[in-house]
Amino acid sequence: MKNRLMKNLLAATLLLTGSHLVNAADDPIKIGSFLTVTGPASFLGDPELKTLQMVIEDLNAKGGLLGRKVELVHYDTGGNAKEAVNFVKRLIKSDNVDIIVGGTTTGDTMAVIPDVEKEGITLISLAGAVDIVEPVKKWVFKVAHTDRMAAAKIYQDLRKQNLTKVALITGDGGFDKSGREQLRTLAPEYGMTIVVDESYGNKDTDMTTQLTKIRATDAQAIINFGFGQAPAIVTKNIKQLGIQLPVYQSHGVASKTFIDLAGEAGEGVRLPAAALVVAEQLPDTDPQKPVLLAYKKDYEAKHGPVSTFGGHGYDGVMIAIEAIKRAGSVDKAKVRDEVENTKGFIGTAGIFNMTPQDHMGLTLDAFKMVEIRNGGWKIVD
Amino acid sequence: MPEQIFQFLVTGITVGALYALVGLGFALIYNASDVVNFAQGEFVMLGAMTAIALVAAGWPLALAAIVATALTVVVGLLLERFAIEPAWGASVVATIIITIGAAIFLRGVALLLWGKDFHALPPFSGDTPLHLGSATLLPQSLWVLGGAAALVTLVHLFLNRTLIGKALLACSFNRAAAQLVGINVNVMLRLAYGLSAGLGAIAGILIAPITFSSYEAGIMLGLKGFSAAIVGGIGNPMGAVAGGLLLGVLEALGAGLISSGYKDAIAFMFVLMVLFFEPTGLFGHKVAERV
Amino acid sequence: MRLAGFYLFAVFAALLPILFPDNYFVIVIGASAGLNVMLAVGLNLLIGYAGQISLGHAAFFGMGAYASAILTTRFAWPGLLAMAAGLLVAGSIAWLFARPILRLRGHYLAMATLGFGIIIHVIMVQANHWTGGPDGLSGIPPLNLLGWTVDGDRQWYGVIAAAALLTIWLSLNIVDSRIGRALRAVRGSEFAAQMMGVDTASAKTQIFVVSALFAAFAGSLFAHQQAFVSPDSFNLLISVELVTMVVLGGMASTFGAACGAIALTLLHQGLVVFEDYEMLIHGGLLMAVMIFMPQGLFVGLSQAVRRLKNEI
Numbered sequence: 003m004k005n006r007l008m009k010n011l012l013a014a015t016l017l018l019t020g021s022h023l024v025n026a027a028d029d030p031i032k033i034g035s036f037l038t039v040t041g042p043a044s045f046l047g048d049p050e051l052k053t054l055q056m057v058i059e060d061l062n063a064k065g066g067l068l069g070r071k072v073e074l075v076h077y078d079t080g081g082n083a084k085e086a087v088n089f090v091k092r093l094i095k096s097d098n099v100d101i102i103v104g105g106t107t108t109g110d111t112m113a114v115i116p117d118v119e120k121e122g123i124t125l126i127s128l129a130g131a132v133d134i135v136e137p138v139k140k141w142v143f144k145v146a147h148t149d150r151m152a153a154a155k156i157y158q159d160l161r162k163q164n165l166t167k168v169a170l171i172t173g174d175g176g177f178d179k180s181g182r183e184q185l186r187t188l189a190p191e192y193g194m195t196i197v198v199d200e201s202y203g204n205k206d207t208d209m210t211t212q213l214t215k216i217r218a219t220d221a222q223a224i225i226n227f228g229f230g231q232a233p234a235i236v237t238k239n240i241k242q243l244g245i246q247l248p249v250y251q252s253h254g255v256a257s258k259t260f261i262d263l264a265g266e267a268g269e270g271v272r273l274p275a276a277a278l279v280v281a282e283q284l285p286d287t288d289p290q291k292p293v294l295l296a297y298k299k300d301y302e303a304k305h306g307p308v309s310t311f312g313g314h315g316y317d318g319v320m321i322a323i324e325a326i327k328r329a330g331s332v333d334k335a336k337v338r339d340e341v342e343n344t345k346g347f348i349g350t351a352g353i354f355n356m357t358p359q360d361h362m363g364l365t366l367d368a369f370k371m372v373e374i375r376n377g378g379w380k381i382v383d
Numbered sequence: 384m385p386e387q388i389f390q391f392l393v394t395g396i397t398v399g400a401l402y403a404l405v406g407l408g409f410a411l412i413y414n415a416s417d418v419v420n421f422a423q424g425e426f427v428m429l430g431a432m433t434a435i436a437l438v439a440a441g442w443p444l445a446l447a448a449i450v451a452t453a454l455t456v457v458v459g460l461l462l463e464r465f466a467i468e469p470a471w472g473a474s475v476v477a478t479i480i481i482t483i484g485a486a487i488f489l490r491g492v493a494l495l496l497w498g499k500d501f502h503a504l505p506p507f508s509g510d511t512p513l514h515l516g517s518a519t520l521l522p523q524s525l526w527v528l529g530g531a532a533a534l535v536t537l538v539h540l541f542l543n544r545t546l547i548g549k550a551l552l553a554c555s556f557n558r559a560a561a562q563l564v565g566i567n568v569n570v571m572l573r574l575a576y577g578l579s580a581g582l583g584a585i586a587g588i589l590i591a592p593i594t595f596s597s598y599e600a601g602i603m604l605g606l607k608g609f610s611a612a613i614v615g616g617i618g619n620p621m622g623a624v625a626g627g628l629l630l631g632v633l634e635a636l637g638a639g640l641i642s643s644g645y646k647d648a649i650a651f652m653f654v655l656m657v658l659f660f661e662p663t664g665l666f667g668h669k670v671a672e673r674v
Numbered sequence: 675m676r677l678a679g680f681y682l683f684a685v686f687a688a689l690l691p692i693l694f695p696d697n698y699f700v701i702v703i704g705a706s707a708g709l710n711v712m713l714a715v716g717l718n719l720l721i722g723y724a725g726q727i728s729l730g731h732a733a734f735f736g737m738g739a740y741a742s743a744i745l746t747t748r749f750a751w752p753g754l755l756a757m758a759a760g761l762l763v764a765g766s767i768a769w770l771f772a773r774p775i776l777r778l779r780g781h782y783l784a785m786a787t788l789g790f791g792i793i794i795h796v797i798m799v800q801a802n803h804w805t806g807g808p809d810g811l812s813g814i815p816p817l818n819l820l821g822w823t824v825d826g827d828r829q830w831y832g833v834i835a836a837a838a839l840l841t842i843w844l845s846l847n848i849v850d851s852r853i854g855r856a857l858r859a860v861r862g863s864e865f866a867a868q869m870m871g872v873d874t875a876s877a878k879t880q881i882f883v884v885s886a887l888f889a890a891f892a893g894s895l896f897a898h899q900q901a902f903v904s905p906d907s908f909n910l911l912i913s914v915e916l917v918t919m920v921v922l923g924g925m926a927s928t929f930g931a932a933c934g935a936i937a938l939t940l941l942h943q944g945l946v947v948f949e950d951y952e953m954l955i956h957g958g959l960l961m962a963v964m965i966f967m968p969q970g971l972f973v974g975l976s977q978a979v980r981r982l983k984n985e986i
Contacts, residue, residue, distance in 0.1 A: 039949070042599070044499040077946050083810065084907045087900055088702055089946075091827065096698035109809045109904050116812070116901045131809070174644065174799050176808040176904075201644040205603040207594035208398050211639040214390045231501040231595045238593075242512045242521055243390075263503050263595055266510060419781050466961050473968040475780060476727055480921045481964045483914060488957025494950060606788075606910070613785040648796040651789035658786050659774045 030073035031332055034099030036089045038106035041081035042230060047106040049312030050128055052305050057319050067326060075099055083113035090114040094121050100332040103318040105129050109176045115142055124338045126322055128314040131180040135361040143341055143361045145317040147351055147369060152253050153184040155274035155369045157192035160223055167197050169221035171212055173204040173228035181227035181252055197221045204232050210239045217245050229254030234263035241267035257309035261377055274369040276310040278350045279379050293348045313350030386517035391639040393518040399631020400531040404586035405608025406623035408579035413618045414555035415575030418478045422486040423583055424605020430455045430584025431596035432493055435502045452584040459580025463573050493598035504591035523592045530589045535624050555618055614657055616667020679929050680843055687835040701831040703943055708834035709892050710935035712841045714919040716888025718931035721920050724881050725861035726776055727784050730791025731916050734886040736908030737764040738893025743811045743903045753817040757894040764890035765883050772879040791913050798905040810904025817898040830899045841888050845928045853877055922963055924970025933972045
């Protein structure tokens with residue numbers, strides 16, 4: 003910790019004196035990053051940053067990339083899109099990074115796209131919304147599952163149980179609202195009727211009012227799309243009100259924290275999650291299993307329980323590293339082409355196959371439907 | 384529908400009790416010093432987070448709660464001594480910025496100590512919901528309501544029945560006059576800060592099993608507590624309690640009957656309306672301006 | 675002489691990009707600082723001169739930004755027309771709310787403006803259909819100024835620097851005008867001012883509208899510069915930060931507010947490298963400045979310089 007502080011102090015001094023390093027062959031390859039390490043979405047950005055630091059440290063210990071060291075330049079946006087724009091400009095203009103991995107939230111990512119496209123530098127976003135890569139933007143890629151995939155997965159599971167009337171309850175953040183949009187858009191396709199659509203503030207402490215309204219309808223299941231502590235409160239409130247309906251959460255709560263916060267009320271809650279949280283339960287034939295277990299072991303040795311969000315950081319930075327390796331240089335256009343050429347990359351979120359039409363490259367089976375049982379995750383499909 | 388409204392009211396009163404407790408802290412400090420302490424929400428957070436950390440370390444809940452409250456009181460005293468006292472006589476806006484700075488600082492300390500995750504405290508007496516006619520509530524909500532009632536009564540008795548309490552009130556009416564009759568204003572100031580830090584910490588510990596806590600939890604609570612204190616007429620402790628309950632019920636009814644998305648806008652619209660018609664809050668005393 | 679400081683500022687703003695061409699800290703952070711200068715100078719008229727606090731000023735900033743964003747992307751209005759509409763909307767709302775809100779005093783006024791800011795923010799988040807919700811609106815076209823398209827960071831630096839200088843110049847003139855004198859009387863004692871025959875209500879209303887117009891103007895430029903708006907940029911924390919800029923720099927001084935805006939913008943860029951320690955340092959600095967220099971950095975430092983001069 004102290005060491006990092008010293009490094010930061012040094013960086014601050016360099017920055018104030020305005021000195022710039024000249025690009026030369028033995029200078030490090032620079033990977034830029036802007037994540038939401040503080041603020042409401044910090045529990046997404048925090049494991050992402052830790053993963054990025056861990057992977058790059060590891061890479062350098064093994065001799066670096068293309069014979070050069072790799073340096074991570076990171077700024078915390080605090081979830082403010084305006085900061086994200088400035089920091090991306092700083093990464094491009096002042097730090098002269100070679101590729102950017104980041105954007106924890108959709109808002110941050112969408113805000114920086116104009117600059118990234120104009121300057122011509124590859125951006126691998128870790129955020130969820132499908133809008134990031136649809137329509138396809140030349141320089142922009144993403145590695146996290148989309149909210150559309152999560153919505154589809156939930157509806158598939160409901161259809162299997164012949165449940166068709168659902169109640170939505172979502173927060174007021176970008177992740178929540180975008181998930182709500184997808185749930186509403188996909189409903190007809192899966193034969194679902196949304197009988198009630200409630201919302202809450204992400205910092206609210208009690209959602210019994212909204213749930214009381216839901217209880218009075220003929221809904222057959224409750225879907226809560228959100229992250230942070232609010233979904234845990236919703237889950238507890240459902241139990242408090244004695245509502246017996248099946249409860250579905252989004253992939254936004256696929257972390258141990260949610261199980262801890264929701265406690266007993268969390269039992270039986272289902273959600274679509276990346277294979278990472280259930281790595282041990284996968285069959286040995288699953289090609290993802292060794293990758294997942296290795297990442298999990300590394301991460302947990304340093305920082306405690308893994309979450310799927312840290313996994314997105316792993317996928318993003320690994321795709322970047324692999325692409326630079328294949329390109330044999332940090333030439334921006336070549337690296338971009340190689341990222342687009344990513345085929346059969348086994349990541350934590352699934353197996354990536356990118357194409358010029360698909361800048362994410364994941365399919366729906368990258369998600370597993372899991373259920374909370376005895377304070378742990380269990381695959382149910 | 385009437386059954387639903389009953390549940391809305393129960394929810395509203397529970398949430399309102401929480402706002403009331405935070406609002407009470409605002410009112411106490413304002414009484415003694417004419418300063419609105421924007422770090423009040425951080426006292427709530429510190430109490431909750433310290434208790435959670437101690438319980439996680441294996442301490443019994445009661446002991447953890449007492450130690451957490453005591454530690455928060457110390458933080459309150461330090462804040463008064465090193466940030467408020469030296470800025471004696473600064474403008475209202477300057478003191479607002481100082482307490483906002485203190486709030487950011489305390490959040491920074493909490494971030495370094497406990498990280499960014501949310502943490503929960505186990506409920507004091509289980510998780511089995513209680514049925515109240517058609518409405519349900521958690522046993523913890525009874526703790527919050529009971530705790531709020533007890534603290535409010537104690538504060539009321541303290542201010543009106545004890546000599547020190549009366550001295551504290553005297554400072555709020557006229558500081559110079561209070562000094563002239565031999566009240567040590569500085570001591571009163573420290574008392575007020577210590578007391579509201581303690582109140583905040585207890586509130587934080589009572590609500591932590593329901594709302595969870597994180598280093599940023601104080602922002603929202605501070606905001607709602609401030610609103611409660613203002614609606615009731617700042618400087619009137621019982622007004623703050625009434626304001627908090629009113630705000631909680633209003634939010635629940637707004638969310639239940641009008642729109643859950645706009646419920647905060649509805650609550651603040653109400654606050655604005657109150658102020659437009661009663662510029663010093665519902666129970667504030669009207670003060671004549673000195674020329 | 676009155677405008678000496680203004681010329682100094684103008685020369686400084688013009689020299690920076692020449693001395694440090696294409697430097698991120700000049701053209702990108704400079705532009706951010708310029709927008710903050712516009713906001714702080716406007717807010718200072720209200721806080722510093724009229725003595726009325728506002729914890730909801732980001733709402734007017736947001737109105738300008740969203741008016742430009744919505745009208746240019748959804749209705750294909752030309753940028754300048756959208757900007758004018760934004761000014762009109764923000765100005766009218768300020769005018770409507772000014773009288774009931776400014777009747778309040780001290781912390782009640784703080785509460786009312788804070789509530790106002792939160793209501794506007796909730797609308798930005800909830801009115802999805804118009805505002806794009808929490809993820810905001812993207813794809814805002816570049817601003818077209820009579821045939822010249824403002825595009826690229828360097829051009830934006832120029833435009834925003836010019837706009838900031840314009841607001842400083844306007845502010846200096848307002849302070850020196852009849853209404854400026856009326857305001858200072860209000861700040862001293864509103865009651866006494868009324869007795870002297872000053873129409874205090876109308877003076878306060880006018881200044882509230884002017885300061886809202888400054889903010890909306892900055893908002894409109896901000897929307898075009900970022901090509902993107904979202905509610906995050908206009909929340910309570912931003913409002914608080916604006917007040918901090920004014921107070922930090924030095925109330926009742928146009929240059930104080932401008933310096934406060936620049937200082938806080940730079941502070942944030944400098945502190946980001948401290949990662950988890952950022953908040954601790956930020957909070958500590960705020961407290962320290964207000965405790966040791968309650969009149970603000972600008973006044974505090976210029977006094978210190980004068981003392982030093984006298985000693986030599």
